[in-house]
Amino acid sequence: MITAELELHRPGSVAEALDLLARHGDDAKILGGGMSLVPTMTLGLARPEIVISLNHVPELRAITEDAATATLRIGGTARHNDVIASPLVARHAPLLADAARHIGDVQVRNRGTIGGSVAHADPAADYLPTLVALAASVVVRSTRGERVIPAAEFFIDVMATALAPDELIAEIRVPSQGAARGAYRRLARVEGSFAIVNAAAVVRPAGSGASVVAIGGVAGAPVVVDASAAVAAGLTEAALAAFEDAVRTACPQPFEDLNGDAEYRREMAVIHARRALLAAAGAAAA
Numbered sequence: 001m002i003t004a005e006l007e008l009h010r011p012g013s014v015a016e017a018l019d020l021l022a023r024h025g026d027d028a029k030i031l032g033g034g035m036s037l038v039p040t041m042t043l044g045l046a047r048p049e050i051v052i053s054l055n056h057v058p059e060l061r062a063i064t065e066d067a068a069t070a071t072l073r074i075g076g077t078a079r080h081n082d083v084i085a086s087p088l089v090a091r092h093a094p095l096l097a098d099a100a101r102h103i104g105d106v107q108v109r110n111r112g113t114i115g116g117s118v119a120h121a122d123p124a125a126d127y128l129p130t131l132v133a134l135a136a137s138v139v140v141r142s143t144r145g146e147r148v149i150p151a152a153e154f155f156i157d158v159m160a161t162a163l164a165p166d167e168l169i170a171e172i173r174v175p176s177q178g179a180a181r182g183a184y185r186r187l188a189r190v191e192g193s194f195a196i197v198n199a200a201a202v203v204r205p206a207g208s209g210a211s212v213v214a215i216g217g218v219a220g221a222p223v224v225v226d227a228s229a230a231v232a233a234g235l236t237e238a239a240l241a242a243f244e245d246a247v248r249t250a251c252p253q254p255f256e257d258l259n260g261d262a263e264y265r266r267e268m269a270v271i272h273a274r275r276a277l278l279a280a281a282g283a284a285a286a
């Protein structure tokens, strides 16, 4: 039960939301889908005096494309189910829709938003390694202006991001996958639970950028391993063994908890990174 008194604001435009954030900053919390914020308030872990709901700002929920730059633009309050159902996401970034399909259960996918997940920055969230592998950017706005932050720089540590208290996540920009192919793999105890580790692979055709695998659940922020050499070598067993060693090196001290110790998590990261890479390369070959 939420016992502390709070003021709820329901701005109808981005400008109004930014004005509220500028005035209340540290005392305020943005409400997206409420899937993470409400439980933390119920437990007393967050006690905002002001809550600013973004649920009445229709422009923040739009999913559009910028044809000139082949960029997908996903509004910060787009629900996980909006991402899953969007024909534009299916055309430009099918890997993102694949990751979204794994999030929680049907209620969570109906209410939870991409901006909320990115702001919350749980290290095992399904979007985090996916956005990093896709070289996406997070567009944040405040009354001071707009910043476009590469996802690889936005996620800093466990639930710590580059977002300032007076900023909101307005949009996620994803460059179109084009001829690149992606695959997402995750380890979870049961259907609907958070991943223990997850891995998103993007394999690009020769000469069009690096092939990478981004891994979540092992460190405060997604860990990126370059898979270009393994792909160029035809993913032979020797090349895959070298890639696996690179994953181990990139995960020197994974988290330890009831789901597993550091060594278990590291080896699960290796297995899921390999599976994601092979699946993406298979799709690329096809």
Ligand SMILES: Cc1cc2nc3c(=O)[nH]c(=O)nc-3n(C[C@H](O)[C@H](O)[C@H](O)COP(=O)(O)OP(=O)(O)OC[C@H]3O[C@@H](n4cnc5c(N)ncnc54)[C@H](O)[C@@H]3O)c2cc1C
Binding pocket: 029, 030, 031, 032, 033, 034, 035, 036, 037, 038, 054, 076, 077, 102, 103, 104, 105, 108, 111, 112, 113, 114, 115, 116, 117, 119, 120, 124, 125, 126, 127, 163, 167, 168, 169, 170, 192, 193, 194, 195
């Ligand atoms: C039972 C359950 C299972 C789940 N399973 C998974 C899972 O398997 N995989 C997974 O990835 N996630 C999972 N989640 C988390 C889910 O994806 C949430 O939707 C997400 O973490 C938060 O999104 P939200 O829109 O609900 O944000 P909220 O709860 O509204 O907000 C979360 C935080 O982000 C801030 N915030 C929200 N929107 C913005 C914005 N636009 N700009 C700036 N700050 C903002 C809030 O102030 C708050 O600090 C699960 C959640 C639950 C309850």
